[in-house]
Amino acid sequence: MKINELKTYQEVITYLNGPRGRKKHLLFGNGFSMAYDKNIFSYNALSNFIETTGDPLIQQLFQKLNTKNFELIMQQLDNFCEIAEIFSDDKTLVPKIKDAIEKLKNSLIDAVKELHPEHVFKVPVEKSQACMNFLQEYINRGGYVFSTNYDLLLYWVLMRNSAQNAIDGFGRDLETNLDGEEYIDPDDFEYSELRWGKHKKEQTIHYLHGTLPIFDTGINIVKVQYDTEHYLLQNVKDRIDKKEYPIFVTAGNGKEKLMHIMHNKYLSFCFERLCDIEGSLVTFGFNFGEYDTHIIDAINIAAKKKPANKLWSVYIGVYSDEALEHILEIKDKFKCKVTPYDARTVNVWGT
The missing domain is CATH 1.10.287 (Helix Hairpins)
Structure with a gap:
């Protein structure tokens, strides 16, 4: 089998949106960022x-x-x-x-x-909108999006495009005490920084390996904001200067990555959500390498559930005949149907 003989991405999507109407979810890796600009994302600096x-x-x-x-x-x-x-x-x-x-x-x-691009507005609006359309194919149909990237591209896209179903689980808590006798105007209410957990039940966006804007303060998982005074990277640096560090998994093999994941409440939630998906999973820019065994394990947990809510199939995007050969070699490691498709036909960022 050669890559030219595989289904296109659109053929996969059309089939999954057919009469069976199963849910579909998206998992992407560094190929998502390389599709934006292969020159600056050709390796993962983090x-x-x-x-x-x-x-x-x-x-x-x-x-x-x-x-x-x-x-x-x-x-x-x-x-x-x-x-x-x-x-x-x-x-x-x-x-x-x-x-x-x-x-x-x-x-x-x-x-x-x-x-990275210096800030969110360096990402062309047409690319940002095209990517949001790509993501909405999943989140607008009841599916989830999973990213293993540490970079800021997904953050930029979600920030530039308001989408009702693009929920990362973060929100603000009201910190003004309303139990007193004095009236307080709603315009004067004080709210917390963006904390994870308030909207986790509705969460559709999951950073499986963490990402640069998400920090663990020891008590809360918080998301660094982009504001009018500072670019995001400056706010990240300010956090680090205060001895707070971004959450991202850089440990070597799959076992070490999983150990890191399970010791963090945000990461473990995202991983367990992957273990609980049903229907079909589409992957893009994720090669299932030797250090990704924990991801295969999560897929297999989802595939072993009862038929009514199990994961039935995985559609894996490949860019070359060599990548296709690799997927065919490891196909037996998956406990569900595996179908490679031609990842070159995916148009994440527009023309």
């Missing part, structure tokens, strides 16, 4: 910035701690710094730790700036 930073200190840190979990390393360095201030007589130790922390912070921000 998972590779450690190897490319060229700083021996940072490289030694990740080698010694045997992890690429940025969030975990930053927290460990912060904790170690506080302990060293109390117990260490070496006056040079704490400055060295703080220097390492600053280098890691700057490496992350530099990597993101190198990859």
Whole structure:
């Protein structure tokens, strides 16, 4: 079988929207971002910035701690710094730790700036609208969208295009006390920052591996806002400067990724939602590589449910004959029907 013999994306969608009327869901990976601009998204800087930073200190840190979990390393360095201030007589130790922390912070921000459009309005409106139309094929028909990307493109698209069913689970809580005797004008009500959980039951957008604007404060999962005074990346940097770190999964193999996921309430919710999908799953720009076993496990959990609400099929987009051969080789790892389709026929970002 060759890629030219496969169904097109539109043929897949037409079939899934046919008489059976099963729900369909979307899972996408780095190919989603590469379809926007393959030159700036040709590799994932947020998972590779450690190897490319060229700083021996940072490289030694990740080698010694045997992890690429940025969030975990930053927290460990912060904790170690506080302990060293109390117990260490070496006056040079704490400055060295703080220097390492600053280098890691700057490496992350530099990597993101190198990859991303400067701000939301740098994404052409026609591309943004085309992508929203692509997503609405799923969320407007009762389906879910799952992303494994850390980058900001999905955030930009959702922000530029108001869509009733594009719900990421975040909302604001009223913090003004209304139990007092004095009348308070609604215009003077005070609300919290964007916190996750208020709308999780209606959630349709899921960042399986986290994303740069989502932070774990230790108590709440919050989403950094884009505002009129600061670009999003500046607000992200301000959070990091306050020792709050973005949630994203960069650990190596599937088992390590799953361990990270299950120790975070937002990530575990998104993963469990994937385990609970029914109908069909369409993937785009996701190659099911050797480090994606946890995603296959989630798909198989969904496929093993009772017939009334199980996952019946997965449609996997491939870009080449080599990619097609890979999917055919791992086909038996899935506990549901697997159908490759020609990913080159997907027009996410318009012409």
